Amino acid sequence: MKKGTxxxxxxxxxxxxxxxxDPAAVSALAMQQGIxxxxxxxxxxxxxxxxxxxxxxxxxxxxGGGVSRxxxxxxxxxxxxxxxxxxxxxxxxxxxxxxxxxxxxxxxxMEDLPPEKRGEVMEVxxxxxxxxxxxxxxxxxxxxxxxxxxxTVKESLEDLSLSLNARTGNNTFSIYxxxxxxxxxxxxxxxNPDLSxxxxxFPKLTSGGITPTGPALRxxxxxxxxxxxxxxxxxxxxxIYEESNY
Numbered sequence: 001m002k003k004g005t006x007x008x009x010x011x012x013x014x015x016x017x018x019x020x021x022d023p024a025a026v027s028a029l030a031m032q033q034g035i036x037x038x039x040x041x042x043x044x045x046x047x048x049x050x051x052x053x054x055x056x057x058x059x060x061x062x063x064g065g066g067v068s069r070x071x072x073x074x075x076x077x078x079x080x081x082x083x084x085x086x087x088x089x090x091x092x093x094x095x096x097x098x099x100x101x102x103x104x105x106x107x108x109x110m111e112d113l114p115p116e117k118r119g120e121v122m123e124v125x126x127x128x129x130x131x132x133x134x135x136x137x138x139x140x141x142x143x144x145x146x147x148x149x150x151x152t153v154k155e156s157l158e159d160l161s162l163s164l165n166a167r168t169g170n171n172t173f174s175i176y177x178x179x180x181x182x183x184x185x186x187x188x189x190x191x192n193p194d195l196s197x198x199x200x201x202f203p204k205l206t207s208g209g210i211t212p213t214g215p216a217l218r219x220x221x222x223x224x225x226x227x228x229x230x231x232x233x234x235x236x237x238x239x240i241y242e243e244s245n246y
Contacts, residue, residue, distance in 0.1 A: 005133040006088055007035040007224055008066070009217065010080070012153055013141035014042045016056055017213030020184070023056065026217040027064030033221060037064025038087045040079055042149050043072050060213070065091070073149050077156040081163045084136060085129070092125045092132075133170045136160075137220055139185070142177045143211045154202040161195035174223065175201065178216035185216045191225055 009030060017023050027037040041057035054070055061068035067087045071079045113121065140146075140153055157175070164171045172191050175198065180186035188201050 005135055005225075006091055007135045007137075008084065008087055009035055009037045009064070009137050009139055009220060010084065011037065011039045011060065011139045011141075011213070011217070012042060012076075012080075013039070013057070013211070013213065014146050014149060015054065015141070015143065015211055017211050019210045019212040020215035021218070023214040023217055024059045024063040026214045026221075027060045027066075030217065030221050031063065031065040035064075035221060035224065036066040036087050036091050037061060037217070038066035038083050039064075039068045040076070040083060041068070041070040042076060042146075042153075043070065044148070045072050045074050047072070056213075060217075065094070073152045076149075076152050077159045080156040080160050084160060084164070088129045088132075088134065089125060092128050130167050131169045133172070134164065134167070135172045135191075135224055136164075136174075137223060138173065138175045139216060139220055140175065140177045141211060141213070143179065150202060154198055157195050157198055165194065172225065176216070176220050176223065179210055179212055183219070184212050185219045187223075 030037050037060060039057045039061040041054040043054075057070055058068045067083045067090060069079050069083055111118070138157060140150075142150065146153075157173075161171075161173065170193070172193055173189070173195050174187070174191045175189040175195075176185045176187055178185045189195075189198060
């Protein structure tokens with residue numbers, strides 16, 4: 001097993017898509033190509049009820065093999081960090097289980113191991129979570145209702161960069177927003193090892209328009225540094241692990 005790159009899309013939105021294809025279906029396509037899709041639904045700090053449209057947050061993340069959370073804007077920073085790391089662990093555990101099934105039989109998984117062996121496997125997962133390379137494509141909803149939340153999004157991404165820089169694996173980030181003026185998405189930051197320069201990017205963002213979440217997700221699938229492949233978990237399976245006894 002070879003150590004390589006974990007790929008994530010981090011979608012930050014506050015509402016329901018209202019144009020184009022089903023975003024959950026597109027999210028499933030991303031998962032087939034080895035990209036997990038994580039979704040954070042953002043509420044206004046004074047919002048007492050969840051808008052009906054945010055129910056699709058969980059659907060998109062579930063279809064994409066990722067993690068979903070709905071949070072108030074004030075808690076966004078810690079949530080972005082937690083979701084990113086939790087998704088890494090979830091992806092690694094999934095591939096470990098697949099490896100174990102090949103070794104122990106299709107009915108076996110990590111939970112079936114004796115406690116001491118399960119602990120050893122989790123140590124491997126945790127180590128790989130710190131040493132594997134990570135590509136995070138941040139997709140930010142800039143429809144009209146997100147306008148007052150964009151400063152908080154900026155701060156949360158700066159904190160994410162600082163948090164992940166403590167890892168020994170390489171981190172690479174890019175940022176896209178949707179909707180774009182002439183296309184579904186707009187690139188606001190190309191692949192970069194940190195997010196420290198986003199302060200110069202976010203003041204330039206404009207908000208407004210519709211929310212084509214499905215088309216936006218489809219476009220960014222192909223924005224990763226290495227071309228994904230539609231072969232189950234193909235590139236992810238082959239790229240994550242070092243030689244190990246598990």
